[in-house]
Amino acid sequence: MCPGPNDIADRVLRAMIRPATAPGSPEFQEVFEQVHERLAQVFQTSNQVITVPGSGRTGLESAILSVLEPGDPTLTITAGYFGSMAIRIITNAGGKADEISFPWGEPLDLERIEEKIAQGGYKLVTMVHNETSSGALYQEAGAVARMAHQHGALFLLDAISSLGGAPLPTDEWEVDLCVSCSHKAMASPIGHGYVAVSDRAWSVMEQRKEPCRSTFFNLLNWKAQPSEEAVGGRTHRRPQVVFSSVHVYYALHEALQMILEEGVEQRWNRHRINAQAFREGIQALGLKPLAKPEIASPTVTCIPLPEGIRPADFLQKLRAEHGIYTTRGLGPYRENAIRIGHMGVTAIPRCILHTLYAMESVLASFGYPVSPGAAVSRAGQVYAEAQQHQPEIGAVP
Amino acid sequence: MCPGPNDIADRVLRAMIRPATAPGSPEFQEVFEQVHERLAQVFQTSNQVITVPGSGRTGLESAILSVLEPGDPTLTITAGYFGSMAIRIITNAGGKADEISFPWGEPLDLERIEEKIAQGGYKLVTMVHNETSSGALYQEAGAVARMAHQHGALFLLDAISSLGGAPLPTDEWEVDLCVSCSHKAMASPIGHGYVAVSDRAWSVMEQRKEPCRSTFFNLLNWKAQPSEEAVGGRTHRRPQVVFSSVHVYYALHEALQMILEEGVEQRWNRHRINAQAFREGIQALGLKPLAKPEIASPTVTCIPLPEGIRPADFLQKLRAEHGIYTTRGLGPYRENAIRIGHMGVTAIPRCILHTLYAMESVLASFGYPVSPGAAVSRAGQVYAEAQQHQPEIGAVP
Incomplete structure (x- = not known):
């Protein structure tokens, strides 16, 4: 139940058991192309999606280094630990990083954001879609994108922990650089x-005055190009600036197959209901998730622990006695909160109910007063209500 | 028999079949540490080895971006296609790229190199250890390193296609930035x-005037640091600037285990004898490898084909009729040569003999006159001679 990396289905792991394949071979090219087409479906975009080696952080640095020139003014909206990742990359790259900050787990104030954007003359506005540190989801990203565009800025959305688990209409929201990752x-x-890249962002890259100083993380170098010879019916080719990690792509190909078999919207829905069951169970334990209910994330929950229970001790017991691995809070919540991921293969009743039962048991062992079975019972009610409308909710995907 | 990626042993593939593990978990930390210790043994170094996501090309860009400042003069020694990779990275990064070039497959002229280094006031000198495009190995790297140091420059060695297959005494040669990769x-x-990084290189990174503009490919950010709390008996921690690709590390851990079980020097020897058997077999076919015998690579051979036989046609038959996948020449040899990798699990008599037999068969099918069995027979003689001294040569590792 870790907020990342989370669990992986057996069929995805097994997809890696195949001989080495050359990244340029027709067999792999076909898989590579399908991976990118499937990713675009999950991103809900007709933009090109570029995949770069590494993780969400290399995606983020690729996106930023590709459009940012030294001295460029930028604005980052922060409401948690991961918001500052973009600021670090921008500052190191020689950009000017303004920040507008909101309390962890609280809603954003769009008026304040609009005012700030209007004043700043920014080239780039960035924000996090789903804050893994507080467990909050910000669905106003589309509104912020429109403000950025009105004032001549590109909009970058860090969707690292939301892609595949929360509604993310990249095109409808007009996100210029939509960043995510695998795990x-x-x-x-x-x-x-x-990184899903809009035409507006490609155009900024093509019109830079000073070239991007990184060869391999310049997204223009990765942009699919018209092909001289059609390959497998395809009429463009995708440059592999760095040799592709073929085995990881085979796994991703299978993971995407699972997502599309389930259906992207059904998957968002599954995450939403399971997250709700988990949160209401947590409240039945007498605890209160950090994020306000109206912005609670469907993929991760941050839970401040009762006074006197240290996260390290709590997590050690959760793992040793119940086999559940997860991690603690970040920043100001490092010494008093834990975080539970409920995403991908763990956003299912079996995992949610087991985690609630285990948390109740560990809390009791620390002398915290629990009402036995209350958390699991409350979650069960949420599932029962949801099933009246959507009978498939309880099914393992 | 592709020069990269080459084949992978089953036990290495199987090592990837395990549940997701958090990069920060004690279990993975132990594996991560062992991977780096084992890599240092293969590099023959007591320097820190840093692993970055991607492939040899990201290793190369990390090494260059970490030490290079805009305007810095550099020299690259080229004798093939891959030599120019460093020049592209340096130029994009704003450095000045001088080049001293030698014909593909011919030995280097150390006097000319020394003269050039003495005149240039270079900050960085780079060269390729094993040119995959021509099939040549340059064991003068240590001599070039000394020249570079005498004239105040750092020395970067691209050992992408030699590490694990050819003698590479990183410390004895005093290589400052020794770059390689997995596949x-x-x-x-x-x-x-x-990237194996010398103290001299760390010191240049620490003393730069303008900071490295990339956050995640700045090697200083990856440098192992003293740990406040010892983990598993270890007293330092290795930052993971980008989340580690744990499954690929588990595979690498097993591949390194195989290398150390065999013994690094025995492995070099195995590559050398198998490459010799292959080359002499090729000559028995009436063909002539591109690289001069005294610098012939132990891991890859480039073979110009007889007039009138196109690489694409030859390779298609080699694959369709014999199941052998490999690739063609590069640059000026793209339309008239093929390249055969004999490295890792394919540097064994079974693969060498099969490839020679298959090449003879395909050549004959194009009407090229062959003396049936001559190639395989010649390779067999090489093995027989080698076995008199080293009975284990014929054994599958």
């Missing part, structure tokens, strides 16, 4: 960052 | 670049 709600092994 | 002679899946 969160996509339920694939760590290995790549993804 | 050549290391016989592991594609996934990471490696």
Whole structure:
């Protein structure tokens, strides 16, 4: 139940058991192309999706280094630990990084954001879609994108922990650089960052005055090009600036197959209901998730622990006695909160109910007063209500 | 028999079949540490080895971006296609790229190199250890390193296709930035670049005037640091600037285990004898490898084909009729040569003899006159001679 990397289905792991294949071979090219087409479906975009080696962080740096020139003013909206990742990359790259900050787990104030964007003359506005540190989801990303565009800025959305687990209409929201990765709600092994790139962003890259100083993380170098010879019916080719990690792509290919078999919207829905069951169970234990209910994330929950229970001790027991591995809070919540991921293959009743039962048991062992069975019972009610409308909710995907 | 990626042993592939593990978990930390210790043994170094996501090319860019500042003069020694990779990275990064060039497959002229280094006031001198495009190995790297150091320059060696397959005494040669990767002679899946970094190189990174503009490919950010709490008896921690591709590390861990079980020097020897058997077999077919015998690579051979036989046609038959996949020449040899990799698990008599038999068969089918069995017979003689001194040569590792 870790917020990332989360568990991986057996069929995804097994997809890696195949001989070495050359990244340029027709067999792999076909898989490579399908991976990118399937990723675009999950991103809900007709933009090109680029995959770069590494993780969400290399995706983020690719996106930023590709459009940013030294001295360029940028604005980052932060409401948690991961918001500052973009600021670090921008500052190191020689950009000017403004920040507008909101309390962890609280809703954003769009008026304040609009005012700030209007004043700044920014080239780039960035924000996190799903804050893994607080367990909050910000569905106002589309509104922020429109503000950015009105004032001449590109909009970058860090969707690292939401892609595949939360509604993310990249095109409808007009996200210029939509960044994500393999090992969160996509339920694939760590290995790549993804960036969906809008025409507006390509155009900024093509018109830079000073070239991008990185050869391999310049997204223009990865852009699919018209092909002289059609390959497998395809009329463009995707450059592999760095040799592709073929085994990880085979896993991703299978993980994407699972997502499309389930259906992207059904998957979002599954995450939403399971997250709700988990949160209401947590509340039945007498605890309160950090994020306000109206912005609670469908993929991760941050839970401040009762006074006197240290996260390290709690997590050690959760693992030793119940086999559940997860991690603690970040920043100001490092010493008093834990975080539970419920995404991909763990956003199912079996995992949610087991985690609630285990948390109740560990809390009791620390002398915290629990009402036995209350958490699991409350979650069960959420599932029962959901099943009246959607009978498939309880099914293992 | 592809020069990269080459084949992977079953036990290495199987090592990837395990549940997702958090990169920060104690279990993975132990594996991560062992991977780096084992890599240092193969590099023959007591320097820190850093692993970055991607492939040899990201290793190369990490090494260059970490030490290079805009305007810095550099010299690259080229004798083939891959030599120019460093020049592209340096130029894009704003450095000045001088080149000293030698004909493909011919020995280097150390006097000319020394003269050039003495005149240039270079900050960095780079060269390729094993040119995959021509099939040549340059064991003068140590001499070039000394010249570079005498004239105040760092020395970067691109050992992408030699590590694990050819003698590479990183410390004895005083290589400052020794770059390699997973999927050549290391016989592991594609996934990471490696850089062994000398104290001299760390010191240049620490003393730069302008900071490295890339956050995640700045090797200083990856440098192992003293740990506050010892983990598993270890007293330092290795930052993971980008989340580690744990599954690929598990494969690499097993591939390194195989290398150390065999013994690094025995492995070099195995590559040398099998390459010799292959080359002499090729000559018995009436063909002539591109590289001069005294610098012939132990991991890859480039073979110009007889007039009138196109590489694409030859390779298609080799694959369709004999199940052998490999690739054609590069640059000026793209339309008239093929390249055969004999590294890792394919540097064994079974693969060498089969490839010679298959090449003879395909040549004959194009009407080229062959003396049936001559190639295989000649290779057999090489093995027989080698076995008098080293009975284990014929054994599958």
